[in-house]
Amino acid sequence: MGRLARGTIALAVAGAGATAVRALVVPRHRSWPRVTGADPRPARWQVVTLTGPPEAVLPGGRWPEPLRRLDGAVEVHTRPAPGGRGTELAARPLGGSPRLPGLAAHLVGDDPGLLIRQALREAKQLAETGEVLRADRSRLDRPGAAG
Amino acid sequence: MRALCWEGVDALAVRQVPDPELRNAHDMIVRVRRSATCGADLPLLGGRIPFLAAGDVLGHEFLGEVVEVGPEVRRHRVDDRVVVCAAVACGACWFCRQGLFACCDNGSSTGAAATESAWGQPTGGCYGRPAPLGGFAGSHAEYVRVPYADVGAFTVPDPVSDDRAVFASDAAPTGWMGAELGEVGPGDVVAVWGAGAVGQLTARSAVLRGAARVIVIDRYDDRLRMVDRHVGAEPLNYRYVDVPAELRERSGGRGPDVCVEAVGMESEPPGLLGGRLGGGADRPLALREAVHACRKGGTVVVLGTWTGFVDAFPLGAVMNKGLTVRSARQHGQRWIPMLLDRMARDELRTEHLATHRLPLERGADGYALFRERADGCVRAVFSP
Numbered sequence A: 001m002g003r004l005a006r007g008t009i010a011l012a013v014a015g016a017g018a019t020a021v022r023a024l025v026v027p028r029h030r031s032w033p034r035v036t037g038a039d040p041r042p043a044r045w046q047v048v049t050l051t052g053p054p055e056a057v058l059p060g061g062r063w064p065e066p067l068r069r070l071d072g073a074v075e076v077h078t079r080p081a082p083g084g085r086g087t088e089l090a091a092r093p094l095g096g097s098p099r100l101p102g103l104a105a106h107l108v109g110d111d112p113g114l115l116i117r118q119a120l121r122e123a124k125q126l127a128e129t130g131e132v133l134r135a136d137r138s139r140l141d142r143p144g145a146a147g
Numbered sequence B: 001m002r003a004l005c006w007e008g009v010d011a012l013a014v015r016q017v018p019d020p021e022l023r024n025a026h027d028m029i030v031r032v033r034r035s036a037t038c039g040a041d042l043p044l045l046g047g048r049i050p051f052l053a054a055g056d057v058l059g060h061e062f063l064g065e066v067v068e069v070g071p072e073v074r075r076h077r078v079d080d081r082v083v084v085c086a087a088v089a090c091g092a093c094w095f096c097r098q099g100l101f102a103c104c105d106n107g108s109s110t111g112a113a114a115t116e117s118a119w120g121q122p123t124g125g126c127y128g129r130p131a132p133l134g135g136f137a138g139s140h141a142e143y144v145r146v147p148y149a150d151v152g153a154f155t156v157p158d159p160v161s162d163d164r165a166v167f168a169s170d171a172a173p174t175g176w177m178g179a180e181l182g183e184v185g186p187g188d189v190v191a192v193w194g195a196g197a198v199g200q201l202t203a204r205s206a207v208l209r210g211a212a213r214v215i216v217i218d219r220y221d222d223r224l225r226m227v228d229r230h231v232g233a234e235p236l237n238y239r240y241v242d243v244p245a246e247l248r249e250r251s252g253g254r255g256p257d258v259c260v261e262a263v264g265m266e267s268e269p270p271g272l273l274g275g276r277l278g279g280g281a282d283r284p285l286a287l288r289e290a291v292h293a294c295r296k297g298g299t300v301v302v303l304g305t306w307t308g309f310v311d312a313f314p315l316g317a318v319m320n321k322g323l324t325v326r327s328a329r330q331h332g333q334r335w336i337p338m339l340l341d342r343m344a345r346d347e348l349r350t351e352h353l354a355t356h357r358l359p360l361e362r363g364a365d366g367y368a369l370f371r372e373r374a375d376g377c378v379r380a381v382f383s384p
């Protein structure tokens, strides 16, 4: 391995609320950036690989819509995937945050890992197929449907 | 609409359920004309796969006509007669671009995470699976929603009948894949365990690819007569002969070059924990025999439906004979157009496999016949 790009690119981006400014880093090492701050047990990065270059995954540095829902609650990084497989997109809960913004705190609940996983999978589907695949709705989800 | 619903262990009933709806721009809705039973349904029917809920609709092998298309569907129009690949795949991810459609990263709704926890990575979708394993209702119904319609649905050439083309949904691509994973070519001796639809179509694919001898092993004489009559392969009934000895003799003492297991866990009575996704272990008897029989350096292909663990797998024989073991759920999108062409040219005939053609209302009877292999049943095929 060890064929990752050496360069470090920092992008200042405007988040969904147009107020947050984040650094999106393409790291020079294989491991994701180490945690900053004092949290002794940083949350694990969750990663998906998406078709397309980082610029397409984060156009203009803008987060894909499914991740924007977690704005303020997670940090996001990308790097090129080896073997021409596109882009590795990673997210994890912000470490050491004393308080999450209201909606984000509500969203990440008591298992932020699952929500992040789901948001990453949705971001991947959106980037690769143009939409997020939805399950059939069951009878219970469809009040008023026949039967 | 009416649909064949799972009601509990070994209990099925036709019920009124909501019509499917377009949920994504690449979806279309198909009015089902034929929907076939499959061995992969039996662990579900028997309650051996968790997550299935009362009211879930079974069935994943189907053919019908398009009645509604989403705004992003390009290849199909209303009234097209299509066969739909049982595997749901996006056509765009890295795996789809490698032709590994059953491994599609985007083939299940994102909430369906059970395959990832069971097998380490999320696998492609399939119709008629419980929501945590996909999120798409089954085809034993009047209508089905088809996601990624341009990728998974194929227009059926006019000369190919419904009863033939419905097997292009799953059994024929699975069989072709068995021969392809074994890299079957001219001069090969191929042995196939299981004379169900998949076993017969594996054998037929091996014949079409030029194998010198193709031998199919089963215990049911009616199925083995089909092997002789419709497949052009040699039947072997394991109730009457010593299979390993017979295979050695028929392959000049070398053993078959390619051994395909097309039996799966449904052939074995479950143990206390048998057959469960991630639960207890199943006994892969046919697979053990295939490994034992295979020639040194040969290939063993696993096509039967396995979901959990197996006991006493003969790894020593695999290693010391230098075998290659390959397996997959079918990547049908790769082969269905070619298979439909072969069906149109009469190279691939499958009507004889639909031994029981029944209205959807008799779905429960159809599964009873299929499960017990009663009355010579190979596949029950429903017409809603």
Ligand SMILES: [Zn+2]
Binding pocket: B037, B038, B039, B040, B060, B061, B086, B170, B171
């Ligand atoms: Zn099937």
Ligand SMILES: [Zn+2]
Binding pocket: B089, B090, B091, B092, B093, B094, B095, B096, B097, B103, B104, B105, B106, B107
């Ligand atoms: Zn895909």
